[in-house]
Amino acid sequence: MELVLLLLQQLSVYLVIAYLLSKTPIFIPLTSISGRNSHRFVYYILFSSFCILGTYFGLSIENAIANTRAIGAVMGGLLGGPLVGFFVGLTGGLHRYFMGGFTDVACTLSTTTEGFIGGLLHLYFLRKGKIGHIFKPSVALLVTLFSEVIQMLIILIVAKPFEQAWALVQAIALPMVIANGLGAALFMSIIQDKKAIFEKNYTTFSNKALRIAQRTVGEFSQGFNSDSCKKVADIIYQETGVGAVSITDRDKILAFIGVGADHHLCGTVISSGYTLKAIESGEIIYVDGYETDYQCSINTSCRLGSVLVIPLLEADGRVLGTIKLYEPKQKFFSTLNRNLGEGIAKLISNQILTGRYIQQKNLLNQAEIRLLHAQVNPHFLFNTLNTISAVTRKNPQKARELIQHLSQFFRSNLKQNIEQVTIKEELVHVQSYLEIELARFEERLSVEINIDDRLLPLEIPTFTLQPLIENAIKHGTSTLMRKGELKVNGYILKKDNNAVVVLEVIDNAGNYCTKGKKVGLGLQIVDKRLKNKHGQQYGLVISCKTDEFTKATISFPLLNGQEF
Amino acid sequence: MLKAIIIDDELYAREELNELLVESNAVEVIAQCSNAIEGLKVINSLKPDVVFLDIQMPQITGLDLISMLDPESMPKIVFVTAYDEYAVTAFEDNAFDYLLKPVESDRLHKTLKRLKNNNISPSNYSAVVTHHLELIPCSGFNRIILLEPNKIEIAMSDQTGVHLLTGDETLTASLSLKILEEKTELIRCHRQYLVNPICLREIKLLDNGSAEIITRSGLKTPVSRRYLKKIKDRFGLI
Numbered sequence: 001m002e003l004v005l006l007l008l009q010q011l012s013v014y015l016v017i018a019y020l021l022s023k024t025p026i027f028i029p030l031t032s033i034s035g036r037n038s039h040r041f042v043y044y045i046l047f048s049s050f051c052i053l054g055t056y057f058g059l060s061i062e063n064a065i066a067n068t069r070a071i072g073a074v075m076g077g078l079l080g081g082p083l084v085g086f087f088v089g090l091t092g093g094l095h096r097y098f099m100g101g102f103t104d105v106a107c108t109l110s111t112t113t114e115g116f117i118g119g120l121l122h123l124y125f126l127r128k129g130k131i132g133h134i135f136k137p138s139v140a141l142l143v144t145l146f147s148e149v150i151q152m153l154i155i156l157i158v159a160k161p162f163e164q165a166w167a168l169v170q171a172i173a174l175p176m177v178i179a180n181g182l183g184a185a186l187f188m189s190i191i192q193d194k195k196a197i198f199e200k201n202y203t204t205f206s207n208k209a210l211r212i213a214q215r216t217v218g219e220f221s222q223g224f225n226s227d228s229c230k231k232v233a234d235i236i237y238q239e240t241g242v243g244a245v246s247i248t249d250r251d252k253i254l255a256f257i258g259v260g261a262d263h264h265l266c267g268t269v270i271s272s273g274y275t276l277k278a279i280e281s282g283e284i285i286y287v288d289g290y291e292t293d294y295q296c297s298i299n300t301s302c303r304l305g306s307v308l309v310i311p312l313l314e315a316d317g318r319v320l321g322t323i324k325l326y327e328p329k330q331k332f333f334s335t336l337n338r339n340l341g342e343g344i345a346k347l348i349s350n351q352i353l354t355g356r357y358i359q360q361k362n363l364l365n366q367a368e369i370r371l372l373h374a375q376v377n378p379h380f381l382f383n384t385l386n387t388i389s390a391v392t393r394k395n396p397q398k399a400r401e402l403i404q405h406l407s408q409f410f411r412s413n414l415k416q417n418i419e420q421v422t423i424k425e426e427l428v429h430v431q432s433y434l435e436i437e438l439a440r441f442e443e444r445l446s447v448e449i450n451i452d453d454r455l456l457p458l459e460i461p462t463f464t465l466q467p468l469i470e471n472a473i474k475h476g477t478s479t480l481m482r483k484g485e486l487k488v489n490g491y492i493l494k495k496d497n498n499a500v501v502v503l504e505v506i507d508n509a510g511n512y513c514t515k516g517k518k519v520g521l522g523l524q525i526v527d528k529r530l531k532n533k534h535g536q537q538y539g540l541v542i543s544c545k546t547d548e549f550t551k552a553t554i555s556f557p558l559l560n561g562q563e564f
Numbered sequence: 565m566l567k568a569i570i571i572d573d574e575l576y577a578r579e580e581l582n583e584l585l586v587e588s589n590a591v592e593v594i595a596q597c598s599n600a601i602e603g604l605k606v607i608n609s610l611k612p613d614v615v616f617l618d619i620q621m622p623q624i625t626g627l628d629l630i631s632m633l634d635p636e637s638m639p640k641i642v643f644v645t646a647y648d649e650y651a652v653t654a655f656e657d658n659a660f661d662y663l664l665k666p667v668e669s670d671r672l673h674k675t676l677k678r679l680k681n682n683n684i685s686p687s688n689y690s691a692v693v694t695h696h697l698e699l700i701p702c703s704g705f706n707r708i709i710l711l712e713p714n715k716i717e718i719a720m721s722d723q724t725g726v727h728l729l730t731g732d733e734t735l736t737a738s739l740s741l742k743i744l745e746e747k748t749e750l751i752r753c754h755r756q757y758l759v760n761p762i763c764l765r766e767i768k769l770l771d772n773g774s775a776e777i778i779t780r781s782g783l784k785t786p787v788s789r790r791y792l793k794k795i796k797d798r799f800g801l802i
Contacts, residue, residue: 382666
């Protein structure tokens with residue numbers, strides 16, 4: 001019993017060393033199972049050392065040593081696999097061998113065997129896909145107990161004379177089994193704790209990063225300005241929990257949130273030398289307030305005590321601004337937030353660039369639409385003037401009407417700034433266009449409009465119907481030798497609890513099939529705008545049958561509040 | 565007085581030009597046509613001195629129409645267009661006469677004056693006309709058919725006109741064999757026959773040095789000695 005206590009005393013010293021080591025980076029490879037040779041080498045060195053340490057901390061007894069060598073060997077095998085286990089055991093065993101005594105050969109053999117047993121268990125868990133079990137202290141306890149029993153058997157078989165070996169085993173078996181089993185379990189528990197802390201940090205880090213990424217998506221789609229920066233700075237402030245967050249462009253503060261917001265005002269010119277330096281050099285600047293003194297450049301009574309300035313970079317590496325994280329004087333900058341800061345800066349830079357891209361794309365869309373509106377088909381204009389000229393001769397009243405329609409048509413074309421119009425308004429525009437075409441084509445065109453009255457107050461993007469109708473006449477009915485027939489239908493389609501508004505423009509030419517199914521810019525924009533607004537399943541669909549019809553159908557959902 | 569016809573698909577455009585021409589008292593409008601096919605027929609039958617021709621018309625444009633006319637008996641052409649940047653540039657380059665709609669009477673008078681002085685543009689319209697016809701206007705019983713040239717197997721001419729044989733039917737065209745030979749893929753195999761090379765199935769050589777072609781649908785056409793060599797060359801036969 002005395003031996004048990006003595007051995008446990010030695011074990012305590014042994015475990016304190018293990019605990020201290022767990023605070024160093026040497027321990028990091030132990031927190032995960034890896035087949036990499038460099039990791040295996042670390043396992044080998046580390047556990048061989050523990051093996052030898054176990055021998056030195058042993059107690060001499062009857063020309064033999066009661067020890068905690070088995071912990072190193074079994075743990076080495078368990079964490080590093082059979083190969084590592086075998087060599088750790090062999091190394092520890094050979095060291096023991098050179099210390100002599102009648103059990104020298106038996107101890108060498110048994111330690112090697114113990115390492116190998118740990119390795120076999122490692123292999124077993126790996127094959128079963130239960131790597132997590134390796135880190136359980138209970139597993140370490142049981143396998144070490146078992147290994148120690150094997151060791152005792154080996155001593156009895158190998159060590160001579162048998163009587164002496166038998167006496168030794170009687171004395172040391174119980175203390176060693178208990179001390180080694182307990183030691184291995186505690187050792188594994190230290191590793192497990194380390195692993196848990198490590199993983200927790202890692203999870204916190206990635207969670208924070210992901211949440212910031214997720215919450216800031218699209219914030220810069222309206223541009224890199226004070227409004228968007230304030231929103232983003234607020235998100236970063238909430239997620240990181242730092243003292244204050246600031247975003248600047250190259251000249252001035254765009255957003256500041258947190259401690260010191262009373263004197264760090266948005267819109268003021270950057271005065272901090274560190275920020276200017278970061279903008280100048282494009283490098284991250286960290287001022288901890290201890291090694292390098294930090295003093296707020298605006299107000300001497302400012303409570304901020306440390307700052308991390310990270311430049312925001314363009315795709316070509318040019319600095320477009322900075323993001324600054326602050327901590328107040330009584331608080332330390334956590335390593336986590338420092339690392340996170342760099343990631344955030346990269347993320348924000350990308351968001352700004354994406355935002356700018358989206359903005360330009362939207363501008364382009366608007367430009368396209370304006371171009372379309374301004375694009376009056378000259379052929380239409382001059383033919384209309386020619387028609388009016390001819391009609392004037394015989395029917396001045398009708399000529400006057402045509403001029404009114406033409407004015408009306410141009411007036412609506414010039415209303416470029418209105419995004420949405422009601423179907424009724426769009427129909428007025430269409431009507432004036434049709435009146436002119438009907439006069440021009442006289443007996444060669446007939447038009448039938450059939451639109452559900454309930455649709456009239458609904459809003460559609462400007463120039464949705466008109467291009468479809470112009471297209472049907474220009475590329476459809478006007479190419480026919482026979483009479484052209486144009487139909488415009490509008491109705492509500494009920495489909496799986498959804499109400500869809502459908503507008504159709506049908507001509508009797510069917511040229512879309514024969515002319516290679518190409519769609520002009522005007523119709524592409526009609527489609528794009530409806531899809532942007534309502535989703536991919538809506539927009540423009542064109543169907544046709546050669547020589548019979550071309551049908552352009554646009555559809556969009558009947559929105560809430562427009563229930564019938 | 566010069567005899568004129570107007571070809572335009574828009575009623576008001578025809579009326580307007582007619583009024584202006586009547587007012588001018590320089591030409592006599594003998595017919596108005598609302599499409600190119602009618603125009604082609606009228607030109608061939610009435611032989612006008614001058615044609616006021618709209619360019620943009622359904623199916624067969626004014627430029628297609630000119631390419632269907634025999635250069636030998638081509639009337640004088642005055643192009644009329646509302647807006648056609650490309651064509652107008654070509655007219656300017658080749659000094660062709662053209663009028664822009666709405667027609668200005670001063671401009672019309674200048675054109676008419678040149679017409680009277682027989683000073684109007686050359687009759688070679690190759691710079692603007694269609695070189696490859698996509699549709700051939702044909703007349704059947706009380707109807708007009710626009711035939712794609714690749715459907716024609718054999719074209720032949722006799723006293724009654726030019727006939728196009730498709731294998732299913734025989735249609736009468738208002739175009740000469742010469743135009744068809746120039747503006748389509750058809751090749752000459754006899755003074756009075758053209759054959760479509762993609763429809764050729766068999767060339768039967770005869771004792772007298774001539775031959776006979778049998779087409780996909782089993783139609784037969786004679787090959788005269790004069791054209792046999794060309795046909796052989798075309799198909800790489802010796």
